[in-house]
Amino acid sequence: MSMLMAYSAQLINLCAAVILLLAFAMLAQRRVIHLIDLFALQGFALFVSTLLVAWKIGQSHLYYSAALTLVLKVWLLPWILHRLVRKLEIKSEVEALINIPTTTLVGIVLVVIAFNVATPISEMSSSVARGMLGIALATVLLAFLMMITRRKAITQVVGFLAMENGLFLAATSATYGMPMVVELGIALDVLIGVIILGVFFFQIRDQFDSLDIHHLEKLKEH
Amino acid sequence: MSASGAFAQIFATLIGVALAPLLTGWLNQCRAWLQNRAAPPLMQPYRMLHKLFHKDVVLAHNASPLFRFAPYAVFGCMLLATAIIPSLSTDLPLSPAADALALVGVFGLARVFISLAAMDVGTAFGTLGGRREMLIGFLAEPALLIVIFTMALIAKSTSVTTIVETLAHHELVIYPSIAFAGIAFTMVSFAENARVPVDNPATHLELTMIHEAMILEYSGRHLALIEWAASLKLYAYSCLGIALFFPWGIAERDNLFALLAALPLLVMKLALGGACVALIETINAKMRIFRAPEFLGTAFLLAVLGMLVNLLLEARA
Numbered sequence: 057m058s059m060l061m062a063y064s065a066q067l068i069n070l071c072a073a074v075i076l077l078l079a080f081a082m083l084a085q086r087r088v089i090h091l092i093d094l095f096a097l098q099g100f101a102l103f104v105s106t107l108l109v110a111w112k113i114g115q116s117h118l119y120y121s122a123a124l125t126l127v128l129k130v131w132l133l134p135w136i137l138h139r140l141v142r143k144l145e146i147k148s149e150v151e152a153l154i155n156i157p158t159t160t161l162v163g164i165v166l167v168v169i170a171f172n173v174a175t176p177i178s179e180m181s182s183s184v185a186r187g188m189l190g191i192a193l194a195t196v197l198l199a200f201l202m203m204i205t206r207r208k209a210i211t212q213v214v215g216f217l218a219m220e221n222g223l224f225l226a227a228t229s230a231t232y233g234m235p236m237v238v239e240l241g242i243a244l245d246v247l248i249g250v251i252i253l254g255v256f257f258f259q260i261r262d263q264f265d266s267l268d269i270h271h272l273e274k275l276k277e278h
Numbered sequence: 279m280s281a282s283g284a285f286a287q288i289f290a291t292l293i294g295v296a297l298a299p300l301l302t303g304w305l306n307q308c309r310a311w312l313q314n315r316a317a318p319p320l321m322q323p324y325r326m327l328h329k330l331f332h333k334d335v336v337l338a339h340n341a342s343p344l345f346r347f348a349p350y351a352v353f354g355c356m357l358l359a360t361a362i363i364p365s366l367s368t369d370l371p372l373s374p375a376a377d378a379l380a381l382v383g384v385f386g387l388a389r390v391f392i393s394l395a396a397m398d399v400g401t402a403f404g405t406l407g408g409r410r411e412m413l414i415g416f417l418a419e420p421a422l423l424i425v426i427f428t429m430a431l432i433a434k435s436t437s438v439t440t441i442v443e444t445l446a447h448h449e450l451v452i453y454p455s456i457a458f459a460g461i462a463f464t465m466v467s468f469a470e471n472a473r474v475p476v477d478n479p480a481t482h483l484e485l486t487m488i489h490e491a492m493i494l495e496y497s498g499r500h501l502a503l504i505e506w507a508a509s510l511k512l513y514a515y516s517c518l519g520i521a522l523f524f525p526w527g528i529a530e531r532d533n534l535f536a537l538l539a540a541l542p543l544l545v546m547k548l549a550l551g552g553a554c555v556a557l558i559e560t561i562n563a564k565m566r567i568f569r570a571p572e573f574l575g576t577a578f579l580l581a582v583l584g585m586l587v588n589l590l591l592e593a594r595a
Contacts, residue, residue, distance in 0.1 A: 066452040069591045073454030076587070080579060157575045164582050171590050187591040 064112045071105035072191040075225060076167070079198040082218060083163050084156050088146055088210060092137045095214050095221075099129030102221055105188075106228050118233050124243050125224070133217060133250055140210065140254050144261060151207040151268070159205050163198050170194035178230075188229035195222030209260060209267045213253050220246055286367040286529070286537055293541065294360040298513035299323035299506065301548055308556030323509060330502035338399045338495060348395035349496065349503035355388035356510035365517040366540045367529040368439040377436040378426040381518075382419060385470070388507070389415045396492035403484060407491025410567060414476060414488065417574035418469045424581035425459045425466070428588055429522055432456070438521065446525040453592060458584030460523045465577035467515040469570065472508075474559035476570050486564060513548075520547050 078098040085091045103125045110118030152159060174190035199219035203212045220242070227234045234242075257267060264271040303323045310317035319325075337346070361372050362381055376384060393408035430436045432453065433444035469476040472489035481487050493504050521528065527543040529536035565573060 063452065070452055070454045072591065073458070073583075073587045077458070077580075077583065080583065084576070157572050160575065160579050164579060167583070167586055171586060175590070190590045191587075 064108050068105050068108045068112070069187060071101050071108065072188040072225070072229075074101045075105070075221070076191050076194055079195045079218065079222075080160060080163060082214070083198055083202055084160050086156070088141055088208070089138070091211060091214055092134050092141070095137075095218060096130050096134040098218065098221055099125060099133075102225060103130060105225070106233075109228055109232065113232060115232055117236050118228070120236060121224075121228075121233055121239050124239065128243050128247065129217070129221065132247070136250055136254065137210070137214065140257060144210075144257055144267065146208075146210060146267065153205045153207060159201065163201060166197040166201060167194040170197050189226060192222050192226035192229055195219075195225060198222075207268050207270060209253070209257055209269050212269070213250065217246065217250070280369075282534060283369045283371045285534070287361065287370050287372055289537065290364075290366040290370070291357070291361045294365060294513055294517070295357065295510065297545075297548070298360075298509035299327060301513050301516065301552055302509040304549060305512075305552045305556055308553050309559060312556055312560040323505070327502050327506055330497075330505070331499050333498045335498035335500055340399060341495075342398055345395050345398040345495075346500070348391045348398075349500040349507070351391045352388045353503045353507040353510070355384050355391075356507045356514060359384050359514040360510055360517070362438065363514055363517045364439050364442050364521050364528055365544055367537050368443050369530060369533075370439060373437060373439045378430065378438050378441065379423065379436055381438065382422055382426065385511070386415070386419060388511075392492055392504070396495075399495045401495060403491045403494050406484075407488055407494075410488045411492060413567075414469050414570060414574070417571055418466045418577070421462055421574060421578040421581045422466045422470075424578065424585055425463045425522075428455050428459045428581065428585045431585065431588055432592070438518075442521045442525045442528060443530065445522070446528060453588070455584040455588035455592060456523065458580045458587065460519075462577045462581035462584065463519055463522065465573065465580070467519060468555075468558070469574055469577075471512045471515055473555065474564055475562045475573060476565070478564050481564075486567070488567075516548055516551050517544075520544070520551065 075098055078094055078101060082091055082094045082098070085094060103122055106118060106122040106125055110116075110122055154162070170193040171190040174193050178187060178189040196219050199215045199222055202218065203215035206212055206215065224242075233239065260269070260272070261267055300320065300323070303318070303320045306322065307317040307320055358372075358376070359381060362370070362376050362384075364370060364373070389411060393411050396404040396408035396411070398404070426436070429441050429445075432455070433441040435441060435444070468474070472479050477488040478486060479489065482490055484491070489508070493501065496504055524547060527540055529540045
């Protein structure tokens with residue numbers, strides 16, 4: 057047990073690295089179904105890292121947020137998204153505006169920027185996981201990139217959720233988590249957001265016979 | 279240069295030259311088993327070399343001296359690479375001759391020679407193979423270099439022997455960067471050694487072959503040297519992978535007993551590694567040539583991520 061304690065800081069770093077890797081995998085993923093699975097995996101890595109931070113510093117409220125992550129991001133949200141994909145009968149591949157190798161190269165540049173920006177901030181922080189701040193920022197930027205470069209509404213929603221993962225990671229690493237009220241509020245917001253967007257998907261599809269949000273640019277009053 | 283160092287150098291190089299075709303044979307055997315085919319004997323590559331060395335060389339009329347010189351140059355490059363990489367011992371007098379970056383250059387030199395020779399006779403296949411080889415090479419090289427940069431950052435040296443010594447003596451620390459670098463290195467070595475996701479070493483189908491297309495014009499002892507050099511390249515890459523990522527058990531300075539003990543361990547690691555390569559080759563389909571840039575782009579991405587993670591998370595550790 058004590059050996060695990062000694063390695064916990066390194067394990068937290070490993071989790072952070074895995075989260076970053078999964079962010080890239082999501083950026084490079086072509087299929088919607090796999091994208092959702094990757095999102096669930098990222099949520100699981102986030103759960104493990106939160107659990108480790110909670111255990112290392114012995115703060116009980118972080119256990120609650122870890123449990124919340126597990127229920128919401130590993131089980132509930134992927135389940136809702138899978139159901140949406142099934143109901144909307146989305147089978148096609150993800151359509152990207154820029155081709156995927158270029159997107160990942162842009163992603164590398166974003167990671168370099170994020171690390172550079174985060175280094176002076178994380179030096180001021182004294183928490184166990186200060187190195188993770190750069191990774192959290194990179195995850196947020198990569199999720200942004202995914203939202204920008206994708207056409208279909210559902211991949212944009214996954215991007216939005218992945219961004220929330222990054223923010224959560226930043227909160228855990230820099231300040232040992234947000235107050236419970238804020239965290240619960242965000243979790244509820246995300247959940248409601250996904251449900252509302254799910255309804256939107258049906259509306260968009262009914263209107264245009266497609267989930268390509270490109271059509272939304274041509275909206276006009278008749 | 280100590281006497282034991284010289285002995286270790288000569289011993290390791292000779293073992294490499296002798297073992298390399300065996301590794302190829304073992305790989306072919308594992309592949310055949312996994313694919314439910316009757317396996318060729320383990321010694322098949324040696325018989326092949328024996329047969330080719332006894333055959334006459336047939337040269338095209340318009341072959342230049344470069345065409346005849348290239349097999350020797352390629353074999354020499356691979357021999358040098360095998361000598362520099364610490365497979366059995368880190369006490370190698372030759373190792374100051376080239377650090378890890380120069381090692382990539384040695385592989386690059388061999389690639390330039392074999393591609394030039396392929397284009398020399400002027401057949402369509404040779405030119406096609408040479409161009410494809412350069413395409414793969416120019417994408418694989420940066421990824422390999424960044425893997426080496428990551429390891430050099432951890433060991434604070436670009437000398438392969440120093441990297442291996444540092445990593446072998448390190449207390450157990452979890453380096454996410456080494457995991458990333460390891461995956462990237464595996465992908466690069468599959469591409470560089472003409473293995474299945476990128477190239478099929480057994481095919482002679484004109485649309486897909488890369489390495490085979492380049493050596494179609496060769497015969498006799500020239501072909502034997504090129505085949506042997508290909509085996510040596512596979513051996514060198516395997517040893518480099520073992521040295522960088524599983525360095526335990528490699529002998530060090532002035533220790534002849536450890537040198538002898540390292541040999542069975544190396545054979546065991548190579549046998550395991552060969553079986554893994556055969557497994558990966560069996561479960562993957564060969565991808566289209568236009569997907570190869572994406573495959574190697576992923577390797578580059580992983581390598582860069584490894585280096586960045588190393589700079590951010592592990593620099594102060």
